[in-house]
Amino acid sequence: MTHLLSSTAERAINYLDNINDRSIVPESSAVNRTAGFIEEMPEEATSPNDVIQMLDELGSPATMATTGRRFFGFVVGGVYPAALAANWLASTWDQISSYYQITPATAKIEEVALRWMIDVLGLPEECNGAFVTGGTMANFTALAAARRQVLLQAGWDVEDEGLFGAPSITVVVGEEAHPTLFKSLAMLGLGRKRVIKVPVDLQGRMRADALPEISGPTIVCTQAGNVNSGAIDPVSEICDLVQKQGAWVHVDGAFGLWAAASQSYAHLVAGVEKADSWSTDCHKWLNVPYDSGVAFVKNEYALRAAMRISAAYLPAPKEHRDPSDYTPEFSRRARGVEVWAVMKHLGRQGLAELVEGCCSHARHFRDALSAAGFEILNDVVLNQVVVSFGDEQTTKRLIDRLQRDGTCWAGITSWQGQTAMRISVCSWATTEEDVELSLKAIIDIADNVASL
Ligand SMILES: Cc1ncc(COP(=O)(O)O)c(C=O)c1O
Structure with missing residues (x-):
């Protein structure tokens, strides 16, 4: 049991250590490999070590890096180490x-x-x-x-x-x-x-x-x-x-x-x-x-x-x-x-900093995207940014490319009748550098899409 649990902890730590260096969206080859889970209900037992090995080798690479620093889809937080x-x-x-x-x-x-x-x-x-x-x-x-x-x-x-x-x-x-x-x-x-x-x-x-x-x-x-x-x-x-x-x-x-x-x-x-x-x-x-x-x-x-x-x-x-x-x-x-x-880990002050940090990142997205000429559709009062990149087709194309690019992930929405990208900053782990990196990816892709 000790080996099983400590090697599983090692696998989990390894996952977290690498989460910010890999594509946010899983490689399609990794997603395809989840077909390896499909089998008839086994008649024979499998050792717990082999079960966890299979889970990690087939499952981990096929996950979306939502617990990393640059997932801005839906409204999704990461996980504090203390919580995990x-x-x-x-x-x-x-x-x-x-x-x-x-x-x-x-x-x-x-x-x-x-x-x-x-x-x-x-x-x-x-x-x-x-x-x-x-x-x-x-x-x-x-x-x-x-x-x-x-x-x-x-x-x-x-x-x-x-x-x-x-x-x-x-x-x-x-x-x-x-x-x-x-x-x-x-x-x-x-x-x-x-x-x-x-x-x-x-x-x-x-x-x-x-x-x-x-x-x-x-x-x-x-x-x-x-x-x-x-x-x-x-x-x-x-x-x-x-x-x-x-x-x-x-x-x-x-x-x-x-x-x-x-x-x-x-x-x-x-x-x-x-x-x-x-x-x-x-x-x-x-x-x-x-x-x-x-x-x-x-x-x-x-x-x-x-x-x-x-x-x-x-x-x-x-x-x-x-x-x-x-x-x-x-x-x-x-x-x-x-x-x-x-709550014990952060204390009142840490909680305030968590909220303020995410809201400040959201304003950074707003300011940089607006300066780059894109239309911010909402008043950025909290951690959410809604941005249009032009007509529906352009915005959709950009979001699709951004999601496949893997630097960061943001989703699509419709706001006041306009197709838009929504950026939600919710993770404790997101840094200014992550916002910069994500902005560069968005703006580069927007330039590419515009030149099509
Ligand atoms: C305002 C609001 N209500 C309810 C929900 C649903 O929450 P959950 O997915 O945790 O059930 C969400 C999820 O984004 C939300 O933003």
Whole structure:
């Protein structure tokens, strides 16, 4: 066992040591070699060393270097060494992480991590929360609590009675809500299509002046961090308008909520604490390994009522916090351990520097691309840059070539009707030199594409 584990650690370290010297996108020959995984279910055993050797030799070269310093696609963080190491140790513990009595260490560490996040994100102290797989499940979990509470106010217990015959819930979203929010709504029986969509401004922010009249059970889903522009909805104003009518306000803050960690950016999310629930990702800006997200709910009882189970064989509620009372999963890995490790490692100051560093790199991209004559389509308020290189065909061709070039990776989007490249800076590891190198690749390729 010792040889297996130490040689695997060596392989992992070797992977990380080389990640910034290889193409971000895997060579197609490496991707083709993953065909080597395709075989009939083996009848005979294989030694663990041979299993790991195959995994590393066929798998590692075919990975996208998302944990390297120059991956700017989607909204993808890297992994802090402290988080990776904590992940290894916590996986070694192999804790079920549902009840304090059974797994006290992970239950306690997660409780502390939650408290620290509530503090750093400036959320109300009475919040409780749930560690889940990511933003989608964080939205799902928080909105389950919302569904519970708005129906309870209308005299309906949705956990016991279900949605058949329940009073109707009005769900309000911005026109620029993230596509996964609609999946969460669908999973909760609230429907993808029966929402009221509120128009947005040029940055993709929900327009508070365009909100509908609110009456009856209502959930208003706002957003902190548009996946393209990074813009943040006027959550404070929206809360003031709808909460007095009894509406529940949710904030999808997959990455934008982290603006609160820096004094220079906290003004962008001023007032989000007025909301009733929030979701965020830790595998994005906090740079912990996939998968990791958190739902926060101010009314702890609503979340517990939506998630809690009991049975004769389960530990009875005691004074300690049982993770299972708050999460959709029963058995689960303790994702909060990595969150704790990063927050302990960085401290408040390090967290602020992480946010500020990424935002500063984003501004560097904006300034250099704009100086090179390209059109920046968004106000670069956070870590996101949306840039057009001309007509649709030119921009598409450039992005395709950039992705194949392998110096860095950025994806495509459509913004305000224009095809554009989106650059998202989320990794702790990205340096000024990485931005320079990436800019050179983008501008060189743009010159080539223009001369075609
Ligand atoms: C605003 C927003 N909400 C939700 C999500 C979904 O998060 P996840 O992929 O962690 O489920 C994302 C992902 O980019 C996002 O940007």
